[in-house]
Amino acid sequence: MSFHGQSLLFCGGSFVTVSFAQLERLQRLKAVRLRLLRLEISITAVVAGIFLLFIIGNPKVFTRFDIYYSFMSTIPFFGIMALAMTLVVTLGEMDLSFPSVLAFSAWMFGKVFQVTGNIWLAVLVCLAIGLGAGALNSLLIVRVGIPSLVATIGTMFFFRGMVNVVAQGKGIPLVKAKETIFYYLCVGRIGEVVPAQAVWMIVLGIGFWLLLNRHRFGSHILFVGDNEESSRMMGIDVERVKTIVFMQMGFFAAFAGILSTLEVTYFWPSQGQGYLLTTLAAVFIGGTSVFGGMGTIYGSFVGALIIGSLEAGIIAIGLSGFWIQLIYGLIIMVSVSIYAILLRKRG
Amino acid sequence: MAQENSSTPLLSMVNIHKSFGEVNVLNGVDVTVGHNEIVGLVGDNGAGKSTLIKIITGVHPPTSGEVYFKGERITMLSVRRSRELGIETVYQERALADQQTLWRNTFAGRELTHRFGFLKVKDQKEETEKLLREHIGFTSKAITTDSMVLSLSGGEKQGIAIGRALYFKADLIILDEPTMGLSLSETRRVLDFVHGIKEKGKSAIFITHNIYYVYPVADRFVILDRGNVAGEFLKKDISQDDLEEKMVRLAQTGKLN
Numbered sequence: 001m002s003f004h005g006q007s008l009l010f011c012g013g014s015f016v017t018v019s020f021a022q023l024e025r026l027q028r029l030k031a032v033r034l035r036l037l038r039l040e041i042s043i044t045a046v047v048a049g050i051f052l053l054f055i056i057g058n059p060k061v062f063t064r065f066d067i068y069y070s071f072m073s074t075i076p077f078f079g080i081m082a083l084a085m086t087l088v089v090t091l092g093e094m095d096l097s098f099p100s101v102l103a104f105s106a107w108m109f110g111k112v113f114q115v116t117g118n119i120w121l122a123v124l125v126c127l128a129i130g131l132g133a134g135a136l137n138s139l140l141i142v143r144v145g146i147p148s149l150v151a152t153i154g155t156m157f158f159f160r161g162m163v164n165v166v167a168q169g170k171g172i173p174l175v176k177a178k179e180t181i182f183y184y185l186c187v188g189r190i191g192e193v194v195p196a197q198a199v200w201m202i203v204l205g206i207g208f209w210l211l212l213n214r215h216r217f218g219s220h221i222l223f224v225g226d227n228e229e230s231s232r233m234m235g236i237d238v239e240r241v242k243t244i245v246f247m248q249m250g251f252f253a254a255f256a257g258i259l260s261t262l263e264v265t266y267f268w269p270s271q272g273q274g275y276l277l278t279t280l281a282a283v284f285i286g287g288t289s290v291f292g293g294m295g296t297i298y299g300s301f302v303g304a305l306i307i308g309s310l311e312a313g314i315i316a317i318g319l320s321g322f323w324i325q326l327i328y329g330l331i332i333m334v335s336v337s338i339y340a341i342l343l344r345k346r347g
Numbered sequence: 348m349a350q351e352n353s354s355t356p357l358l359s360m361v362n363i364h365k366s367f368g369e370v371n372v373l374n375g376v377d378v379t380v381g382h383n384e385i386v387g388l389v390g391d392n393g394a395g396k397s398t399l400i401k402i403i404t405g406v407h408p409p410t411s412g413e414v415y416f417k418g419e420r421i422t423m424l425s426v427r428r429s430r431e432l433g434i435e436t437v438y439q440e441r442a443l444a445d446q447q448t449l450w451r452n453t454f455a456g457r458e459l460t461h462r463f464g465f466l467k468v469k470d471q472k473e474e475t476e477k478l479l480r481e482h483i484g485f486t487s488k489a490i491t492t493d494s495m496v497l498s499l500s501g502g503e504k505q506g507i508a509i510g511r512a513l514y515f516k517a518d519l520i521i522l523d524e525p526t527m528g529l530s531l532s533e534t535r536r537v538l539d540f541v542h543g544i545k546e547k548g549k550s551a552i553f554i555t556h557n558i559y560y561v562y563p564v565a566d567r568f569v570i571l572d573r574g575n576v577a578g579e580f581l582k583k584d585i586s587q588d589d590l591e592e593k594m595v596r597l598a599q600t601g602k603l604n
Contacts, residue, residue, distance in 0.1 A: 214468065227444045232426075235457065
């Protein structure tokens with residue numbers, strides 16, 4: 001990797017034409033450099049605006065801790081999956097199977113714990129199922145060559161079907177799990193006020209941010225999502241990158257499954273079903289591009305906060321529940337339009 | 348480097364076959380590149396030039412055939428391996444990722460990292476800065492290591508791609524259609540660069556279908572046609588007009604003479 005000491009190249013020549021167009025160019029380059037920053041500033045503005053609205057709309061509820069406590073306990077279940085999903089979307093891919101993977105691995109978790117009474121074994125099996133489900137997705141997408149949207153529709157039905165078959169519509173009570181340390185590590189209340197899952201989401205958020213922005217693997221995700229062919233020419237193992245990204249999606253779906261099961265100490269067969277669109281909405285509201293090659297973990301984190309607080313907020317400011325989906329839709333349309341305008345390629 | 352044993356060629360490819368499914372792209376191609384030699388690899392679209400290059404650089408494995416580099420048989424060639432051996436490829440802007448910054452693009456696939464694979468962002472930025480200012484000669488302040496590739500012009504992208512190949516030590520530099528889509532003055536710079544490779548005692552393969560550009564800089568020409576080597580000529584044995592005439596005849600009749 002040492003410097004070659006060559007200097008012949010384009011000696012003295014500058015590639016930049018000196019003309020009045022240069023000013024405009026400078027502006028353009030500056031804009032490009034600030035692209036991600038602008039995205040993250042706008043999402044911050046959106047979340048600030050929404051909470052301001054809530055606080056004005058119902059100061060009684062939104063100036064007290066209780067509502068935030070409630071957010072901290074519910075948002076992480078899909079928020080963590082939104083972080084993992086950000087990598088999938090940055091790769092230019094899609095995964096629709098994660099709610100089903102969540103349910104199937106959560107069933108495994110409940111069943112193994114119920115039968116053996118060993119929570120660590122249950123965790124191990126559950127996470128392994130998540131990884132395995134991700135590996136099945138990778139197999140279909142990378143080896144067989146099915147587009148991820150189509151492949152994961154297949155595995156979405158398959159794993160939901162697996163849950164239906166094995167669970168026979170029955171839930172699994174897991175009250176005994178409350179006696180384990182693991183329970184407190186996952187969903188305990190730190191100092192009796194902060195739900196542990198919120199800490200998990202923050203720690204994982206930092207971890208995912210580092211991975212995507214400061215790690216070689218993150219760089220490879222960006223390159224593959226941006227341009228698969230040139231990634232290959234630059235010696236990036238495209239298949240390996242995709243395989244790992246889908247496997248981590250399965251892994252964190254399983255982890256979210258553990259968290260949501262433990263929170264209520266009950267497994268139920270339709271678990272995870274409400275998370276599909278909220279997770280994806282969090283990623284897209286956050287500003288990650290569906291075209292791949294650009295992703296923001298911070299955006300997804302904040303996106304999850306927005307999605308997760310809207311429902312309670314809408315009710316609290318006095319609108320009826322019928323408004324919820326309408327406002328979801330509005331916020332998605334507006335935020336995604338803002339990004340599209342911000343990112344519009346100029347010149 | 349020039350005093351290396353000149354009887355063994357730097358690169359030799361023997362009886363290379365490559366097929367994708369049932370499509371045979373290369374049918375037994377033999378190509379050699381000598382030390383300090385610039386080889387012009389010419390041929391029409393679909394002749395198999397790009398496939399041949401991808402075999403040399405390890406993007407595709409050959410279906411059969413042998414590759415020797417510096418006298419050693421190379422098996423299991425990968426992009427990483429070929430780079431370690433000293434083969435660098437300039438794929439023009441096709442090997443740059445548009446939305447990524449220059450400091451990421453320069454080190455794509457061979458990032459400078461700490462232990463556990465975390466990027467040395469500062470080092471990558473500093474080295475990219477050096478590359479931009481000293482090696483490529485960008486003077487505009489508008490282009491920084493944080494600029495994204497999509498904001499550059501075609502010539503600037505080309506400069507980045509070539510500069511990147513130069514930055515990493517290479518004995519053999521492969522230029523895949525390096526003048527495509529460039530203005531006259533940008534093309535001039537690319538040709539100067541190829542002259543520079545020769546002066547430094549290195550070798551290059553210059554792939555093009557434009558004889559005007561390759562004739563002045565190459566020592567030897569290899570004409571590829573529908574997966575076969577149709578002919579080889581030293582520059583001293585053939586004039587530019589004759590070469591061009593042969594190419595046209597090849598395209599029309601499938602024969603060189």
